[in-house]
Amino acid sequence: MRSGISKRSALGFILVTLVLNSMGIGLMMPVMPSLLTELTSLPVSEAARWGGALSVVYALMQFAFGPTLGNLSDRFGRRPVLLVSMFAMAVDYLIMAFSWHLAVLFIGRTLSGVAGATFSAASAFIADVSSKEDRAKNFGLVGAGFGVGFVLGPMIGGYLGEYGPRAPFYAAAIFLFDIAHYVYPSVWSYYAEEVFAWSPGDIGLSLAAVGVGFAFVQGYLIRVLEPKLGPGRTLFIGLAANLVAFAGLAVADTGWMAYLLISFAALGAMATPAFTGLMSVRVPDNAQGELQGLIASAAGLSMVVSPLVMTQVFATFSGPEAAISFPGAPFALAGVLILAAMLIALPFMRLQERLPSPSDAADRKTPAE
Structure with a gap:
């Protein structure tokens, strides 16, 4: 980076990316029971099994694609990878809002798991724009971004979920x-x-x-x-x-x-x-x-x-x-x-x-x- 100002801008961009990605995790959590019971016609106790499966799929995609996205960011640059991941998260909101079948919901969570596996690219970006002395404290942005997003996501999703299980995703349209x-x-x-x-x-x-x-x-x-x-x-x-x-x-x-x-x-x-x-x-x-x-x-x-x-x-x-x-x-x-x-x-x-x-x-x- 050519100046301190550009470094601060880059760190801000990373933080925002991480916040948005983690908001996608938290946004759906409060409404997931209602959405699953709607799609499966099962009671909450049984629908919870499908909720666990969705969480496993998301985590597996994070595990599988974390190294891949890190390598892609080495080859094509950090910003393009992070920007594509943000767009993929927007598509996931779209899929979630229009889910008419449980299989569609799994497709959406698979995509969001891949898009959300950006922590490796974000950490590499932080290393790029930080001096050796500042890297440790700047790596704290990864946890901070996740924490802020995980506060905002459930808060927004829980409030809007009072007006239907798909309301949080419709609200995402105004955000976009x-x-x-x-x-x-x-x-x-x-x-x-x-x-x-x-x-x-x-x-x-x-x-x-x-x-x-x-x-x-x-x-x-x-x-x-x-x-x-x-x-x-x-x-x-x-x-x-x-x-x-x-x-x-x-x-x-x-x-x-x-x-x-x-x-x-x-x-x-x-x-x-x-x-x-x-x-x-x-x-x-x-x-x-x-x-x-x-x-x-x-x-x-x-x-x-x-x-x-x-x-x-x-x-x-x-x-x-x-x-x-x-x-x-x-x-x-x-x-x-x-x-x-x-x-x-x-x-x-x-x-x-x-x-x-x-x-x-x-x-x-x-x-x-």
């Missing part, structure tokens, strides 16, 4: 969307200078255009469209617009293309309020504060994760030393995350009106009841 969306503040300035050779004034003007577009869409347009289309269709349009924007920015090579795609990015701003609204209708009125707090925490975590991930991706695929020149890679990654979020959120998109909450039912009772 936030990480993708924060690509703009994370790398836009660097990307615009690298690809379009824009000056600071040009970059400032483009960011102003983004701000105006977002304000118009969230302050006015969604108020017009959402009542007519319903929250499900509004969410779909917002996610699809984001997908177009990210895919276009990944390959754009002229400034006018960037401004055209900014309009799609602005239209995509409808997704955030639509997501929040659809989540809120699945939660009782007396739990709205908790839900919004959890969404805010997820957004805050995304603001930590996205800059670290997206700048690392940009640095890997940009500059004269890049093995593959692809400065739009962060937007390509964001597009993949948006696509995964769209697939996970498909059940939400069918919701066209507010679902009744327990308090609504109480309000409808007559005095005679």
Whole structure:
């Protein structure tokens, strides 16, 4: 690493990767009994046997692929291996959310076990960016990352599991969307200078255009469209617009293309309020504060994760030393995350009106009841 700042950035990237991977373990634990009883039609006492088998499969994959991923990181680099593992974990969330059969659940846990076997690559990365004197204390990040993720995962999964065994995985869609969306503040300035050779004034003007577009869409347009289309269709349009924007920015090579795609990015701003609204209708009125707090925490975590991930991706695929020149890679990654979020959120998109909450039912009772 060329400077202390880049070393700190690399260590932060490693820590975030480990936290996210271990969150995947903890996220499913509180809801696993309900999910297994749903898939097997067995009582909890019998479904627990399948839970043990799933844990064994996960552990075996960790055991088998730990050395393999370490070797791959030696050959292809630490960051690509860690980034691929994070994407594989996102796919695992998708598989878990749509599990219709026990076999599909086993496929998901197999994939997550392989993707989660990144501790060897992470430890090698720490060795790369640490001096001999600092290695011991920096290796403590592996345990710290696992510990933080194992706190956050069960906490989030347990709370959301109160609203169904698949709710934690649907919430993962909002987490993926936030990480993708924060690509703009994370790398836009660097990307615009690298690809379009824009000056600071040009970059400032483009960011102003983004701000105006977002304000118009969230302050006015969604108020017009959402009542007519319903929250499900509004969410779909917002996610699809984001997908177009990210895919276009990944390959754009002229400034006018960037401004055209900014309009799609602005239209995509409808997704955030639509997501929040659809989540809120699945939660009782007396739990709205908790839900919004959890969404805010997820957004805050995304603001930590996205800059670290997206700048690392940009640095890997940009500059004269890049093995593959692809400065739009962060937007390509964001597009993949948006696509995964769209697939996970498909059940939400069918919701066209507010679902009744327990308090609504109480309000409808007559005095005679």
